[in-house]
Amino acid sequence: MGEREPLHRTAEEVAEDEEFFRWYGRWAPLDPAGVVELMAGFERPWWIVGGWSIEAYTGRPREHEDVDVSILGCDLGAFRAHVGADWNLWSNHGGTLRPFNDRHPEVLDVGSQVWIRRSASDPWVVDMVPTPDRDGLWTSKRDPDIVLPLDDVTWVAGDGVRYQRPEVTLHYKAALHRPKDDRDLAVTWPLLDPQAQAWLADVVRRLHPDHPWLGLMA
Template structure:
């Protein structure tokens, strides 16, 4: 058993299994959302590279301010759970607000059903996207995302990889290997500098030719 398989087994023992939507399913689910949403994580890398791999979940980002609209749209179909720092708590009449550590919400049909969607809550600054890794950095959403032929918005791959570098799991290195050769030199330089800011001796710097 690989370390990733062991990690997934332990996750399911504590929290239950995932049967995530795919991007097309998310697009149907959020067709009437009417607010910005975009994919990050492995699905965003796959959309950029065209290199398929297995996905344990699917990560969708919305602005935190738009969570009430998401609950209005899906609240009758899916249960919402605030997630963060290993803690899960449902959003209900008893607990109408997210717990303090919650930076995302997990969605599923009911307690015996698998998790279907992980919704990451992004802060905004006057409507602009704010980086979770570097909170002083904000930008118009159109500058940090791209839209594929199906109309699905994705975070730029170099920003996705900046986030993945912190965990440095085998699947993150797989995504780096798939995306790195396809990045323009300026975007490679940006990612190398961003990872260097995370850790001057980060092992990815060697993989990217930065040391």
């Protein structure tokens, strides 16, 4: 695997990051190997999503601002028990933070985020994005009518790590449409099989009828 492609960010994105750090603190994200160590012994399904899932599928490395990990919403309590007192968990819903601990055993919103760090003086290391589930089935946050078995939306790489399938990651990224998302689509689209391409194009067409990506997908 070659050198990491720099992450191109607009001036607005850089300014937003600096404002974020001022309010919430710095990030020193784990890499997938670090996530494996964190999740060792957790007996419920977990998988890596976001940009790292694109890199795992394409073999095209780029810089990453964080690492995104997902579990089913029904397994949040099991995850809190798994990390115990070793890590601080914070439920983040739209910028509102609340501890996810014995005093507050429920997250603010199962479709939001759980940020993870050692303590208040340490940087954040993982952005956990729980996936709403319906009777244990994966449910899309973008379209709750998309309900699938977990094995249909994830795959296991040669190193044994489970990742979100690239077309599923891209259906989330379509709503954000940042420069890094355009890049991830460009390197991934030619590698998708026809079934995956058709699924992604259909979802983007339904959710974002005027999306610029549809030109590439035609």
